[in-house]
Amino acid sequence: MRRKIKGVLFDLDGVLYVGDKIVPGTHATLDYCRDNHIPFRFITNTSTRTVGDIADKLQRMGLEIMPDDIFSAVSASRDFLRQQDNPSVHLLIRDSAQSDFDEFVQDTQNPDFVIVGDIGAAWNYKLLNRVFRELMEGAELLAMHMNKYWQTEQGLQMDIGAFVVGLEFVSGKQAKVIGKPSQTFFKLAVESLDLSAEEVLVIGDDIENDIGGGHASGLAGVLVKTGKYREDIVKASDVIPDAIIDSIADLPEILESHR
Ligand SMILES: [Mg+2]
Numbered sequence: 663m664r665r666k667i668k669g670v671l672f673d674l675d676g677v678l679y680v681g682d683k684i685v686p687g688t689h690a691t692l693d694y695c696r697d698n699h700i701p702f703r704f705i706t707n708t709s710t711r712t713v714g715d716i717a718d719k720l721q722r723m724g725l726e727i728m729p730d731d732i733f734s735a736v737s738a739s740r741d742f743l744r745q746q747d748n749p750s751v752h753l754l755i756r757d758s759a760q761s762d763f764d765e766f767v768q769d770t771q772n773p774d775f776v777i778v779g780d781i782g783a784a785w786n787y788k789l790l791n792r793v794f795r796e797l798m799e800g801a802e803l804l805a806m807h808m809n810k811y812w813q814t815e816q817g818l819q820m821d822i823g824a825f826v827v828g829l830e831f832v833s834g835k836q837a838k839v840i841g842k843p844s845q846t847f848f849k850l851a852v853e854s855l856d857l858s859a860e861e862v863l864v865i866g867d868d869i870e871n872d873i874g875g876g877h878a879s880g881l882a883g884v885l886v887k888t889g890k891y892r893e894d895i896v897k898a899s900d901v902i903p904d905a906i907i908d909s910i911a912d913l914p915e916i917l918e919s920h921r
Pocket of ligand 1: 674676867889
C-alpha cells in the first residue's frame with residue numbers, strides 16, 4: 663500500500679469489541695486519529711439495534727461516538743425505503759430495531775418489500791414459506807447484509823446470509839443488499855469524510871465484506887486478527903488485504919507510515 667491515508671472507516675463488531683468486551687487498544691487508536699486530525703466513521707452490518715442504541719453501547723464502553731458517526735445496515739435500509747414510493751414492508755428484524763421503521767406501513771400478507779435482518783432463533787419453516795409466497799406474489803427482497811457468520815464470546819454464530827441465499831434460490835429473485843459490501847453503503851460513509859475513496863482505509867475482521875467490499879469501492883483494507891478472523895479462511899480467499907494486523911491496537915503504526 664503506497665497511497666496516503668487521510669481517513670478511516672472502522673468496522674465495529676470484531677474490531678472495537680467482541681460481544682460486550684472492548685478490544686484493548688481501541689481507545690488509544692481513536693485518540694491517535696483525533697490527535698492527528700484523521701477523520702473516521704463507523705460502518706456496521708449490525709441489524710439488531712438502531713444507530714442510537716449502538717452509540718449508547720459504545721458510550722457505555724467509554725467511547726465518545728455519536729449516532730451521526732455510525733453508518734449501519736438498519737439506518738441505510740430505512741433511508742433506502744424512504745426513497746421508494748410509500749412502500750409497505752414485511753420486517754424480519756428484532757423488536758430492538760423496529761423503531762427505525764415506524765414510519766412505514768407493515769404488511770405481512772402482500773408487502774412491496776421483505777426486509778431481512780437478524781432474527782436469531784425465530785427462523786422456521788412457516789416463516790420462510792410465508793416470505794417465499796410473498797416474493798412469488800411480487801414482493802422485492804431486501805437484505806440488510808449477506809454475512810455468513812460472526813464471532814460471539816461463545817464461538818462463531820451463523821448469520822442471515824444463508825437464509826437470504828435460500829430465499830433467492832426458491833424465488834428466483836436477487837436480493838438487494840443494503841450494508842457492506844454494497845458500494846452505495848461505502849460511498850455514503852466515504853462522502854461523509856469529505857475525502858476520496860483512495861484516501862480512505864477500512865479496517866475490519868471480515869475478509870469479504872469489509873476488505874473485499876472496501877477494495878471494490880476503491881478503499882485500502884486492513885484486516886484484524888480479532889473477531890471472526892480465521893487464518894485458513896483468509897488464505898483461501900481471493901481478497902488480499904493491504905495489511906493484516908493483530909488488532910486495532912496496531913493501526914496507528916500503519917497510519918503513521920502512510921501519512
Ligand atoms: Mg466485524
